[in-house]
Amino acid sequence: MSSNNETSFQKKIDAEIKIEPKDWMPDKYRRHLIRQISQHAHSEVIGMQPEGNWITRAPSLRAKMVLIAKVQDEAGHGLYLYSATETLGITRSELIEQLQTGKAKYSSIFNYPTLSWADIGVIGWLVDGAAIVNQQSLRKTSYGPYSRAMIRICKEESFHQRQGYEIISKMANGTSEQQEMAQDALNRWWWPSLMMFGPHDSDSAHTSNAMKWKIKRESNDYLRQLFVDRTVKQADLIGLSIPDSDLNWNAKTKHYEFGEINWDEFWEVINGNGFCNKERIKNHINAHIEGEWVREAAIACANKNKDGIKA
C-alpha cells in the first residue's frame, strides 16, 4: 500500500502535478516541507527586526513610509508562509515554540546588525535580491500552498529590492561621507548575502530528496551564481566595488568567478554565535509575551458577543 502510494506520489511530482494538503505524501516529504517553509516564515518575521531598527531614524517622511510598508510586507510574508505550513498539520503555536526554543532555524543573515542607514539600502538590494533569486525558483516548488505563497511573495518582493537600490544609489552618488557609508555597508553585507544560498551543493545535507521531490528546483550553487552575475553589474553602475579580490569575469563561461565564502563564520552564526542571535530571539519572546493579553482579550470578546465562536 505505502509503496504504491509512494510510486503514484512520485509520478505526480515527475508530471509537475502539485501536491495538495489532503493528498497522500511520504512522511519525510511532509517533515522536509514543515522544516523548510517554517524556517522561511521565521526568517521573514525575524527579518523585521534589523529593518524595524531604522524606522524611527529614517531620513525623510517618504523613506519612513516606504520602510514601514516594507516591514509590514515582511510580516505578511511570514503569515502567508505560516498558513502554508499549517496545512501540513502543525499548529502556529508549535511553530513559534520551535523558533523560540531554537529548534527551528531562520536565515542567519538576520543575525547581523544594521549600523547605518546605508544598511537599509543594502538589505533591500542584496538580502531581498538574494531572497528573490531563491523565491523565484521556489514558485515552481511541488507543494501547492508553498508555491502559491511564493508567487504572492515574489510579486511584492521586487518593490523591496528597488527601494533598497534607490537608497544605496542615492548614497553612492552623495557626499564623500555617504559614499563611504554605502561602500562600508556593501563590504559588511556582501559575504553574508552569498551565504544566504546555503552550503555548497556537495556539502548540503538536505538537497538530494528535496530535488527528487521538487521541493527545491535549483541547487544552492546555481542560484548563488545567478545572484552574483546580476548583482556585480548593479554595483558597477553606481560605482561601488564588491569586496572580493578574486572576483573575475570569465568570458568563456559568461559568469563571474568569485572567492571562497568563509564557511566557519556561516556555521558559527547558524549555531547561535552571530552578533545578534540572542537579541533577536529575546525580542521575539518578549513581543509574544506582551501580546498575550491582546489574544486573550480578543477571545474573551468573541465569547461575549455570541455571534463569535466559542474558544
Place this chain on the structure above:
Amino acid sequence: MSKATLQVWEVFIQPKTGAHFQHMGSVHAADKEMALQNARELYTRRQEGTCIWVVRSENIVSSKPEDNDSFFDPADDKIYRYPTFFKVSKKVKDL
C-alpha cells in the same frame, strides 16, 4: 507558551466587481470581525480586492483526493457536453 489560541479562517477575495471570489489563504482570528480585518491587512494591501469573504476553516467541506475517480471520472466520457462534439457545415453562421 501562549495559552490563548485563535481560530483559523479561510479568506476569499473578489479581485474586482463581477469577478469570481478566489481563495487566497488563511488568517487567525477570534471572531468574524477580527477575521475580516486581518484578511484586509494581509491580502489587500495592494488593491487586490473589492470584497472579502471569511469562513472558519472547519466549516469548509472538501471532497477527498481518494474519491477523485468516482467523483470526477463520470464527466470524462460525456464529450457531447461540449459544442465541438457537433459537426456543423461551415455555411451555417452564428451557431
